[in-house]
Amino acid sequence: MQYEVEVKYPVTDLQTLENRLRDLGSAISPPHSEIDVYFAHPARDFAKTDEALRLRRKGDQFFITYKGPKIDATTKTRHEIELPLLADDPGFRSWFSLLEALGFAAVGEVRKSRRKVNIRWQDRTVEGSLDQVEHVGAYVELELIADADDVEPARACLLSLAKHLGLTQTERRSYLELLLNASRSH
Numbered sequence: 001m002q003y004e005v006e007v008k009y010p011v012t013d014l015q016t017l018e019n020r021l022r023d024l025g026s027a028i029s030p031p032h033s034e035i036d037v038y039f040a041h042p043a044r045d046f047a048k049t050d051e052a053l054r055l056r057r058k059g060d061q062f063f064i065t066y067k068g069p070k071i072d073a074t075t076k077t078r079h080e081i082e083l084p085l086l087a088d089d090p091g092f093r094s095w096f097s098l099l100e101a102l103g104f105a106a107v108g109e110v111r112k113s114r115r116k117v118n119i120r121w122q123d124r125t126v127e128g129s130l131d132q133v134e135h136v137g138a139y140v141e142l143e144l145i146a147d148a149d150d151v152e153p154a155r156a157c158l159l160s161l162a163k164h165l166g167l168t169q170t171e172r173r174s175y176l177e178l179l180l181n182a183s184r185s186h
Contacts, residue, residue: 005154006076006143009167014130014138020165021117021128028130029116034058036110037096038176042103052174053104055095062092075155076172110175121161136178140167
């Protein structure tokens, strides 16, 4: 089983972070738009089980993703299954309809502008995402995919890189949770 080992941090000064990434020899991609629609399960509360099911539209690409519960108290490490869908809008709408027919209900939509960056660190290539999330703010995510026996070394690698980049305040909540919390406070 593979795990997505991920840490996320709020960013107040994206330019400084971008400069630190470039100093490491990393190139930052142009921004692209991502729209994530999250669903509630008809028989269990994903908020309580710490799971997620989403449909993602990334340009002309579409994905369905299941995220299992986080497995530690400091990172967002979890089992993830992501499958590509037909690369057209009707196919995406069909999946939306299928999930609703099975009793799943859309609970929120997260829109973000994302720039990707690959960062060489400790003989690994860390995938980074510089995100500007509507109604939530700017964040950076650092991620590695690891087998069960490599989760702890991957986690240590990400935390070391975050420290080097000056990132200190981790955020374990999902963008959906942050968005829902922001909408409740208004």
